[in-house]
Amino acid sequence: MCCSVGFARSLGLALLPLAICCIMANLLLLFPMGEIAYIQQGRLTKYIWYFGGLGGGGILMLVPAVVFITLGKCNCCWNESLMMCGSVLAAVVGLLGSGYCFVMSGFDLLEGPMCYTNSLSWSYPFSDKTGSYLLQPEMWSQCHQPVHIVEWDVTLLCVLLGLAVLEFVICLLQLGNGLVNAVCRPCCYKQEYSLNA
Template sequence: MCCSVGFARSLGLALLPLALCCVLANMLLLFPMGEISYLRDHRLSSYIWYFGGLGGGGLLMLVPVTTFISLGKCSCCWNEGLMMCGSVLAAVVGMVGSGYCFVLSGMTLLQGPLCFTALGWTYPFSDDGGRYLLEPDSWSQCLQPVSIVEWNVSLLCILLGLAALEFLI
């Protein structure tokens, strides 16, 4: 039991920075180029409002983080079976959270950013099935926010990677 508790604690400590990075990446998606005006004017991609990194990869991931880190610290009335059952349930919550983050990040990438184009505020890449990701020359369609495609692609790829790591751990 002692070895599995130590291993679980190390998993919790490994998940903690990943969860915090998910929260940070999601928060940065809310403020393109550090500007608050796009958030205030509701000029963000629709899937960003589902808070995949904040809620799924971040807050839900804190359930297994705190459970794993605190395993074995309270020897009062927890027996071994309850402790294992609780850690399995916490792991399931973490898997659901990381899966939510992964799926939402992927959907947001496929949709592309909401940006100002020659046609006004629109999703210029929503109908191309993500092909825009391989065609950086097409990114210049987005006039505002400046470099929004690079901003979103970078942060969403980071969220995809973090969510995949969280899921594996």
């Protein structure tokens, strides 16, 4: 049991920086090249407003991180029997959060940024390309404003996708750890009881 609790705590400690990085990446998406004018003018892609990194991969991910880190620190009488079940529920919350972050970042990446284009209007010039623009950097010059917006968005969204995958794997590991302990622990108690009897 001590090993599984220690493992869960280490997973929680790994989740914390990932959640903070997701929040930072999402905030940077709101301010292309560090400028606030575009958010004031509503010139950001629609998927940014779903806050995949801020909500799903960030704030929601703090729930399993805190639960995993504090696992077993309370010496209440009910703690030993329920703490692994609680960690399983927290892991499910983490899976949902990381999945949401991954999906929203993926949709945003496929659609591409909103920018001021050669047609002298604000639009989504890559929305009909189904992501093929990612492999054709020569097309990125269609966006004049914000400057280097394609590189900015692609970099941050790829970071969010990578972080979401790591968070998903960590939560999946704890889901397995918690389920194994929830199932095996009662069996161990029965064996100990029968041996002592």
